[in-house]
Amino acid sequence: MLMAEQKRKPGRPKGSKNKATREKLDAELAKKQAQSRLKNEIWAIVIMAVGAFLAISLHTQAAGELGRIISDLLKGLFAAVAYALPYYLILYGLMLFFRRSARIGARSVLLLCLIFLMTTVINSARYLDVEGLSISLSFIKDAYNNGVVLGGGGAFGMTLGLVLKKAIGIPGLYILSLVVIVISLMLVVNIPASQFIERYKEKRREAMKDKETAADAEATADTSVIMPDPVEKAAIEVPGFLSGSVTNRQMKIIDYVKDDELFETGQKSEGLGLEKPAPVEPGKGLTGDEETAKEKPVSKKSKGLRNEEIEELKIDLDKEEPISYIEPPIDLLDKAKSVPKTNENINLKQKALKLEETLKNFGVNAKVVQVTKGPAITRYEIQPSVGVKVSSIVRLADDIALNLKAKSIRMEAPIPGKAAVGIEVENDRVNLVTIRELIETKEFQNSPSKITFAVGKDIAGTPVVADLKSMPHLLIAGSTGSGKSVCLNSIIVSILYKARPDEVKLVLIDPKVVELGNYNGIPHLLIPVVTEPSKAAAALSWAVSEMTERYRKFAELGVRDLDSYNEHIKTKDDETKPMPQIVIIIDELADLMMVAPSQVEESICRLAQMARAAGMHLIVATQRPSVDIITGVIKANIPSRISFAVSSQFDSRTILDMAGAEKLVGKGDMLFYPLGESKPIRVQGCFISDGEVHKVIDYLKEQVPDNEYATDVIQRIERSYESDTDDDTDELLQEAIETVVRAEQASVSMLQRRFRIGYNRAARLIDMMEARGIVGPSEGSRPRKVLMTEEEFLNLGKDPDDENEN
Structure with a gap:
């Protein structure tokens, strides 16, 4: 036992060993x-x-x-x-x-x-x-x-x-x-x-309790207590995959069609110019008149009347004068068809990514920052990276069109006011822009000018309305089927909806006969539609003399323009009537330039230079914008232009002084270049059908069934035309005689080609030479024989006294 105790002493305790372990x-x-x-x-x-x-x-x-x-x-x-x-x-x-x-x-x-x-x-x-x-x-x-x-x-x-x-x-x-x-x-x-549900209910109860406590404290307090603002929850930026978007970065996609649909559903106007009522602000009640108007709405526009016209009619009734004109109601024009709601954002996104990929494949680093879908065109706004030249993007136009499977594209490099390059691609489906949409806009209704007209909508869907008074003249060009005639009809109908016959008079010149002849009989016409090219030149000559006469009257009264003259006339007690504005529309300039080029060019230039202050405005249209039709003198004096699709880049440079119109897609697609703009604006022109035009014309003819034209103007034009046709001393006669004598043959087609004149004038020159015995009678399809030798022609112009001396 002792031995056991002795053996246990030198060893470590058992508890300490476990603790160490x-x-x-x-x-x-x-x-x-x-x-x-x-x-x-x-x-x-x-x-x-x-x-x-x-x-x-x-x-x-x-x-x-x-x-x-x-x-x-x-x-x-x-x-x-x-x-x-x-x-x-x-x-x-x-x-x-x-x-x-x-x-x-x-x-x-x-x-x-x-x-x-x-x-x-x-x-x-x-x-x-x-x-x-x-x-x-x-x-x-x-x-x-x-x-x-x-x-x-x-x-x-x-x-x-x-x-x-x-x-x-x-x-x-x-x-x-x-x-x-x-x-x-x-x-x-x-x-x-x-x-989770219990926590939500508990927080809801606490919020209601706090709200009741705050309301009680506010009701019982003698002094106003400033309560702390409730802590707003921090806005959490949600990733794109949680927000349901398929975009992988900030790319703005604008579709004007959706905005139009929202506008249409909120606006139900039956008459002309009825706008969507503005919401009443809280705390602002309606006056008695406004309440009455709200309880009993009267659609004045459904009868084709505006407030200003009602006041005019009241004045006329006080003077016991007959009412002879009421402007056409808006119901005569067709409403815009509803566009089916389709989600095209995914397709636009795919094209944008394809566009970026195409540029990257050619070594151009750029990204699409915005896509704007218009009625007929979608514009992709590309922002190039630092160090990328704009020219490197422009030269890839054909490759971009190939990869986007587009017929053609147009580039705007750069977009005015933006650090981006615009690439415009045609839409798969063109959305129709009706003239009624534009006439009902506040831009058209609030314009004080009587010669305001609807143009169309730009790429962003914004209505484009122009004032001819500020232009002051307009040159329109476009190939067949591009929308030129529809544009002219839109301008005329816009003026008919904006002005009374005593405010604006129209002079329509239509050598093609079939375009503007339907307007005969409306009260706004000063004279019947002129269809003969020779009479058209006489009508332009009358316009020049009318302009000169107006300036003479302005000088007598010491006024500078038509508005000042009419204001002065209103203050006088005599029976002098105010002068109307005159809009001269020429549908095809090429036909006039073939008949009387020098006379037409001179008249157009004088009107374009001086007629603005006299209240006279020119609209000249042609489907062949070549330099022999639109001469440099005409271009220099008509600053505002509209170009529809043309056949070549040369025609585009003739009408716009720049390329781009050859890439338009037609069907109303235009480049609108008014005075004061640095670059043309891409616009989808408004559409008006032949049926709508006939409805408006028939309505106006019913309003004024016994319309009388200005007989004095017609007589002056007829006298000028007859003097031109009866005058044997044609300015080209001497040159024509010399030409046929030297060529030893005479034909109408030869004179047409040599002098660039029409058939009628060339045939008249042949008849004059036959009457003088210079050429023989007609021999069918063969050229006429020349009866005068070159020596006889040279002696024809000599003085007989000189011959006797010799």
């Missing part, structure tokens, strides 16, 4: 945990870095070739939902980095993956509502290619979605996917859904 184990465990945490933090950093790289690859083009390949792969598999994957990785990395435990369970990772995949299926479901789809290699390939351009749901989503659709249908697919997502979220956060 536990301390050693704890140290080893702490070391392993630190190593594991370090390893987890490293993995977390790597995962977050991968997520950040994927985010940069998907949202920008700054990740290089590898980033582009990864971006296309993810979008091809998951389409738009691929943009959520980087944020999933970053979220998982943050959870792994700040997690106290060694690692996150594999169950949470699997649940997050399941949520991601079911989101992909939901995104694909809307593209699966098509009969006849089956899983095949071509289906998967098409789904992958569509996913790359953010169309469809990607190869994985479309394949899994199609399997579920065939099994449980589209409704079952949605139900199953949503149930899986909700249950997975509950398992990840480890909080029952009932707890």
Whole structure:
């Protein structure tokens, strides 16, 4: 027993040995945990870095070739939902980095993956509502290619979605996917859904209680208490995949059609000029008159009357003068047809990405910052990177048109007022712009000028209304079928809706006979529509003399323009009537220039130079804008231009002094270049049908059935025309005689070609030479014989006294 005690002494106690073992184990465990945490933090950093790289690859083009390949792969598999994957990785990395435990369970990772995949299926479901789809290699390939351009749901989503659709249908697919997502979220956060509901109800009760307490305190307080502003929730910037957008960056897409639809649904105007009523501001009541108007609305415009005209009619009734004119109602014009609501943003987005890719393939770094869809044209605004020349984009016009599958494109480099290059592409479907839309706009109604006319809508859908008074003359050119005649009809009808016959008079010159002849009989016409080219030249000569006469009257009264003259006349008690404005419209200038080029050119130039202050304005249209028709003198004096589609770049430079009109698409597509603009404006011209024109004309003829033209003007034009036709001393006669004598043959076609004159004048010259015995009688299709020799012609102009002396 003693020996046992002695043996036990030198040994260590049993309890201390166990304690040392536990301390050693704890140290080893702490070391392993630190190593594991370090390893987890490293993995977390790597995962977050991968997520950040994927985010940069998907949202920008700054990740290089590898980033582009990864971006296309993810979008091809998951389409738009691929943009959520980087944020999933970053979220998982943050959870792994700040997690106290060694690692996150594999169950949470699997649940997050399941949520991601079911989101992909939901995104694909809307593209699966098509009969006849089956899983095949071509289906998967098409789904992958569509996913790359953010169309469809990607190869994985479309394949899994199609399997579920065939099994449980589209409704079952949605139900199953949503149930899986909700249950997975509950398992990840480890909080029952009932707890979420209880928390929401508790916060709702607390908010109601605070609100009641604040109301009671405000009611019982003797002094005003300044309550602290409620803390607003911070605005959270939601990624693109959560907001339902398919864009991968900030790209603004503007579709004017949607704005028009919203405007139309809120505006129901039956008469001319009725605008959408402005909302009454809170705290501002209606006056008695306004309340009466609100209770009993009167559609004055449905009867074709405006407030100003009603006042005029009241004055006329006081003077006991008959009322002879009421402007046409807006109901005579057709309403705009409703445009079917189609979501074209995806198509526009795909074209924008295709455009960027095309430029990148040619070494041009640029991005599309805005897409504006107009009635007929869509403009893609491209912002080039630093150091990229604008010329490098312009020279790729044909390659861009090829890749976008467009007939042609037009570039505006740069867009005025913007640091961007505009690429204009024709829409697949042209939306019609009716003249009624523009006449009902406030821009047209509020214009004080009586010669305001509707032009159309620009690319952004903004109404374009012009005032001929400020232009003051207009030159229109365009090939056959481009919309030139419709534009002239729109101008005339706009004036008919804006002005009374005693305010504006029209002189219409239509050598083609068939375009403007329908307007005969309306009260706004000063004379019947002139269809003979020779009479047209006489009518222009009368216009010059009328302009001179007006300036003489202005000088007598000491006024400078028509408005001042009419204001002065109103203050006088005599019976002098105010002068109306006169608008002269020439439908085809080429026909006039063939008959009397010098006389027509001289008259047009004098009118264009001086007629503005006299209240006379020219609108000249031609379908052949060549330099022999639109001469430099005419161009210099008519500053405002409208060009429709023309056949060549030379014609475009003739009418606009720049190229671009040859790339227009026709059907009303125009370049509007008014006085004061630095560049032409692309406009889709308004449309008015022949039926609408006839309705307006018939209405005006019914209003003034016994319309009388200005007989004195007609007589002066007839006298001028007869003197021109009866005068044997044609200015070209001497040159024509010399030409046929030297050529030893005479024909009408030869004189037409040599002097660039019309058939009538050339035939008249032949008849004059036959009467003088210079050429023989007609021999059918063969040229006439010349009866005078060259020596006889030279002696013809000599003085007889000189001959006797010799």
